[in-house]
Amino acid sequence: MPAASLEVTGLCAGYGPTRIIEDISFAVQAGDRLAVLGRNGMGKTTLLATLMGLSTRHGGQIRIGDEDVTGKRTSARADRGIGYVPQTRDIFASLTVEENLRTGLKGRPASALGEAYEMFPRLRERRGNYGKQLSGGEQQMLSMARTLLGKPQVLLLDEPLEGLAPVICDELMALLARLAATKEVTIILVEQQIERALDFADSVMVMERGRTSWTGAPAELISDRALVDRLVGVGIH
Ligand SMILES: Nc1ncnc2c1ncn2[C@@H]1O[C@H](COP(=O)(O)OP(=O)(O)OP(=O)(O)O)[C@@H](O)[C@H]1O
Ligand SMILES: [Mg+2]
Known part of the structure; x- marks a missing residue:
């Protein structure tokens, strides 16, 4: 399946009656990469959760390709091709690495598991270990690998680099760049490592208190440190 576009129009959402996301609109063309930046608590995770139907x-409205998925359940959105790697790394603690990966196959043959081990050789070494026996970084790799096995058309990544060693961050970003280059998946990346996110993305959305405070091209932020400081509150290091 080729990548699908994502179009969000006037999205307002929260938790029960509490409103967190206010009037968010953006579009990502099939195969493109959007970085979503913002300080802590600005609504980035809530936005991704809303795209998955979890808030x-x-x-x-939310459209995937030419389909309106606004009223669809989370499982139907996953079937429609949205893959979600949450900030909380939702792996199964009492299943092994390989059993966890199998839950991501979505009907693909078990032989596809080799793809996950090629992406993350460490997971092959730990294939018989339980989820709860993995380090934080290994859990992150497992969560990512399991989602990628399902061949998502739109991939939502919530701070995938959080807690990973710099060298692993490099590897993971290189992997994402290769994946993006195939144009087989549209990627929405929420990330606090701003420089890496700007390197990766072809457009950027900054969130502030549940709203979009800035959108533009990564180059505009890379060349304007004061703007980054104002928008995100940290400089590029
Ligand atoms: N389950 C929940 N119920 C009620 N309020 C919530 C819930 N989860 C988050 N919030 C609130 O929603 C707001 C946005 O939180 P969110 O997790 O979306 O921010 P974020 O931008 O992802 O932050 P971070 O960078 O720290 O991950 C915060 O004020 C938070 O307290
Ligand atoms: Mg978050």
């Missing part, structure tokens, strides 16, 4: 939606 309370108060208004707005």
Whole structure:
């Protein structure tokens, strides 16, 4: 399946009656890469959760390709090709690495598991270990590998680099760049490592208190440190 576009219009959402996301609109063309930046608590995770149908939606529309998925359940959105790697690394603690990976196959043959081990050789070494026996970084790799096995058309990544050693961050970003270059998946990357996110993305959205405070090209932020400081509150290191 080729990548699919994602179009969000006037999205308002939160948790129960509490509104967190206010009037968010953006579009990502099939195969493109959007970075979503913002300080802590600005609503980035809530935005991704809303795209997956995991929050309370108060208004707005979400389209994947030419399909309106706004009213669809989370499982239907996953079937429609949205892959989600949450910030909380939702692996199964009492299943082994390989059993965890099998849950991501989505009907593909078990031989596809080799793809996950090629991406993350460390997971091959740990294939018989339980989820709860993995380090934080290994859990992150497992969560990512399991989602990628399902061949998502739109991939939502919530701070995939959090807690990873710099050398692993390099490897993971290189892997994502290769994946993006295939144009087989559209990627929405929420990340606090701003420089890496700007290197990767072809467009950027900054969030502030649940709203979009800036959108533009990565180059505009890379060349304007004061703007980054103002928008995200940290400089590029
Ligand atoms: N389950 C929840 N119920 C109620 N409020 C929540 C819930 N999860 C998050 N919030 C609130 O929603 C707001 C946005 O949180 P969110 O997790 O989306 O931010 P974020 O930008 O992802 O932050 P971070 O960078 O720290 O991950 C915060 O004020 C937070 O307290
Ligand atoms: Mg978050």
